[in-house]
Amino acid sequence: MAEAEAYLLSLPQFAGRDDAAYRPGLARVAALLDAMGRPHTACPVIHVAGTNGKGSTASMIAAVATAAGRRTGLHTSPHLFRLTERMRLDGVPAPDDWLADAVRRFRDTFDAVGPSFFEATLALSFLYFAEAGADLAVVEVGLGGRLDATNIVQPALCVVTPIGLDHTALLGPTHEAIAREKAGILKPGVPVVSGVDHAGARRVVREVAGALGAPFHHAPDEVAVTGAEPALDGVTFDARTPVRRYARLHVGLAGAHQVHNAVVALRAAELALDAVREDPAPVFAGLRAVRRLAGLRGRLEVLGEHPLVVADVAHNAEGLAAALAFVDAHRPPGGRLYALFGVMRDKDLPSMARLLARHHARVLSVRLPGDRALPATALGEALRHHGVDVLPAIAGTPAEGLARLRQEAAPGDALLLAGSHQLVAGIPDLPQAAGKPASAGPRSGG
The missing domain is CATH 3.90.190.20 (Mur ligase, C-terminal domain)
Known part of the structure; x- marks a missing residue:
């Protein structure tokens, strides 16, 4: 594992400036995935973009899916403690020995294609999900959306969380300009769930959805929230959606802002998962145990x-x-x-x-x-x-x-x-993971 991790970390990493690691486009990740057998097409994908709340929202969606019995892959970035946190299955990071073997199998491909660190770890995430038998993947955008490597997917559902002024040198100086880049993940006819709270940015996302014939669901307009009670261990609230009323939903992530993220995740889960439309139990279980079921760390x-x-x-x-x-x-x-x-x-x-x-x-x-x-x-x-x-x-x-x-x-x-x-x-008090990596990875095939 140490050799594989050192190799991956030697690849160009985006450093917040115009450096070699920020090379937008899909050609390199497409070449990697083609060599791997196109694992990004092995299961349905929910694609999540945004500036704030996208990691929490993606984790909530994944946790609800896991609670609903789906074998759920979750790709997020950056990692906190170990690289395999970027590729989690039902909240558990990929096994170290699987990653070491995967890098060995595709080392020549990496050398030939010359990907960035992000492109390589994204491709490995898709490979892990496919080889582990995931039947759903939730994929968080790395930076922007339109030119992000994650935009290689043809998703079943797109999600755009609140948009703020971040990475303005690369994405644009205004909320509207950044929203256009984030909305680049939208696909023709594919439903989109919005949590975009800035009016101008939301208008842009809605316009892009309309031009693509993509059904647009602004979650705060479709979900009525009452009785929110924040506490140190999370927040509890009542919600009414187009599907049903949820009484005393508890989100195991602290902060009043997590109500907004949960509303977006809730509508995404209702639209994407038959099991959620049939039974509210996965929503209650998934949101309550989101840290454990998705492996999320470092949020309040x-x-x-x-x-x-x-x-x-x-x-x-x-x-x-x-x-x-x-x-x-x-x-x-x-x-x-x-x-x-x-x-x-x-x-x-x-x-x-x-x-x-x-x-x-x-x-x-x-x-x-x-x-x-x-x-x-x-x-x-x-x-x-x-x-x-x-x-x-x-x-x-x-x-x-x-x-x-x-x-x-x-x-x-x-x-x-x-x-x-x-x-x-770097904080020693922080629990490092919701679960330890499995002792053995999935079969790698021929």
Whole structure:
């Protein structure tokens, strides 16, 4: 496994700038998949694009499908702890020995095609799902949509979650421009479920759907929500959809914003899964156990309560705003807010800094690995420029930063760990997976 992982990690990786890894288009992934026997056509696919909430929404859809008895593959990115998290079956990462064998089998193909890391791991995800006998795959877009490698699929259903201003240098400077790129995953006649809350972006997605003859379902218009009750372990609410009424649905992901994601996932599941239209039980079971059934990590994970410690992979302004709102809602009155914070160079730091300043956070900047990460010293200076109270020290690692803040904070304070997947991945308290990889992978065939 170590050799296979090292090989894959040696492939070009997108670093948030105009580098060799960002080579949009489908030719390379198509060549890989052709050499593998076109595994992306082995089962129906639900294709999920968006800026915010797409990982959570994809995970909820997959969890409901698993609860409904479907053998469900889930491809998401990036991974937190190990590479095989990108290719999960019923919430469990692909076995290490399967990945090692698959890379060995197709090493010559990889060398000949020259894919990026993302293209290679996407192709391996499809191969794993096909060889493991998955009968449904939920696939999260990597970046954008129209030119993303995942757009090789011919989906049974498309989903577009809320759209924000992220990767603007590549996708466009406005919500509408980014929406057009995200809507590039829509296909003629294939239903689309929308969770797009920005009016201009939603109009673009609706227009693209109309031009393609794709039935358009804006989930918030089709699902009435009442009685939402957020708590540290998730959120509970009632919902009425075109199919039925759901009383006391509990989503095992914390944060009031997860109601919106759940509404989108619910409508997607109703449209895509016969079992859900026949019986509400998979919806209740899947949403409640989404972390276990989909293997999702790093979304408002509560790591302690005195002080309150919350880890979240929020890496743009909208995501950070949701994380800060959650911490504020559950922080004891009078408690201080501390934040361990690290970001990538390509992110909208001014917007995130203003949010931290508005919430009166005391911030400890952290050193993250890789050229894409903004150096901790530069991060601290930029935060101070926007009025953020920055602690004088710098954390060498996320683990060191968390230990430092736990010493600084009182029992009634709150600690938010956010800004990057890399930061959350470096926190030792975070459970690493919903389940261990299976001891043996599927048969690889001839």
